[in-house]
Every structure is written in structure tokens, then in C-alpha cells.
Amino acid sequence: MKQINLLDWREERRGRLKKQFAQTAIGGAVVAALLVFGGMRFMDSAIEYQNKRNTMLKSEIKAIDRKIKEIEELERVKANLLARMRIIEELQASRSQTVHFFDEIVNTLPDGVHLTLIRQQGQATTIEGMAESNGRVSTYMKNLDASEWFSDPRLVVIKTSNERNGAGRASQFTLQIKNVRPSADNANEDDS
Numbered sequence: 001m002k003q004i005n006l007l008d009w010r011e012e013r014r015g016r017l018k019k020q021f022a023q024t025a026i027g028g029a030v031v032a033a034l035l036v037f038g039g040m041r042f043m044d045s046a047i048e049y050q051n052k053r054n055t056m057l058k059s060e061i062k063a064i065d066r067k068i069k070e071i072e073e074l075e076r077v078k079a080n081l082l083a084r085m086r087i088i089e090e091l092q093a094s095r096s097q098t099v100h101f102f103d104e105i106v107n108t109l110p111d112g113v114h115l116t117l118i119r120q121q122g123q124a125t126t127i128e129g130m131a132e133s134n135g136r137v138s139t140y141m142k143n144l145d146a147s148e149w150f151s152d153p154r155l156v157v158i159k160t161s162n163e164r165n166g167a168g169r170a171s172q173f174t175l176q177i178k179n180v181r182p183s184a185d186n187a188n189e190d191d192s
Helices: 009-093 097-108 134-146 184-191
Strands: 113-121 124-131 150-161 170-179
Touching: 097 134, 113 134, 124 134, 134 150, 134 170
Parallel strands: none
Antiparallel strands: 113 124, 124 170, 150 170
């Protein structure tokens, strides 16, 4: 026997489409939920990975800061040692300077001049003494000026006394000179 469908085919079709739409909507919602969940998991893992990197970088920065402090301390120690070495080298170089100073004072001293006081302050030296005449003081100043160890002799005071000390008049004088450190070549020649 033949079957006759008395239902409206359009309504049946509409029902199928609604059912199909519901299934597609549910599938899309499930897929969207899975995508959101997957995205959240990806972002959480990316954030966790970045936090681990940040923690590692912070620990590395702290280690480098400690090394920088150590380097700065070593630089400070190095600067102190270099300063000490320079001082020692200067003292070593000027070790014989006092001997040369007094030797040159004696070598430049003409006959008839006697020193009573030598006072040194920094690079300036004051010399007081007695001379048989003003000409001998002048000769002494010329000798000091010609020396490599002294420069700019300047007569501060000269007093001539009329008293006779057996040999004639006496001139009391005060000179100021600047101490000069001769060049290394000349100083080495003097040392030999």
C-alpha cells in the first residue's frame, strides 16, 4: 500500500533546519569554548614563561650588580695602589735631591761668604749669611742663578756693618731662591 504523507513538507523541512541550526550553534559554541580555553591556557603559559624569564633576569642583574661593585672596589684599590706607587717613585726619584741641594749650595758658595741659616718651605728656600763684601753676595747670586738646581735668586735684605772683624766690613744678607728639579738627563749625569 502506498503511504501518503499528510504533514506539510515545509514544516518538516523547517524543523530539520532548526534542528540542524541548533546542532551547528552548539558545535560552534563548543568550538568557541575550546578556542577560548586553549587561548587562555596559551596566555597563562606565556605569562608563566615570561615571569620565569623575569625572575631569571632579576637574579642575573643582582649577580652582575655584585660583580660591578667588586670591580668598583678593585678599581678603587688599584687607584690607591697607583697613587702609592707614584708617591714611592717620586720619593725614589727625589731621594738624592737633598744631597744635590746641599752639594749645590756648597758648590755655588764663593770664598768670603758664610751661611748662617737655610730655611726651605715647599719649593722656596731662604738663605741668610755673612759676606766680606756686597760683590761677593752678587757673585753668590750669579752662581745660584747659573745652577740647574736653583732659579730666580732674589736679594731680600743686605746690611753692611762698619765694624771690622779683622778682615774688613761685613755684609749680612738674606736671599730667596726657588728650588728646581733638573731634567732627568742632567740629574743622571750628576749621579754618575
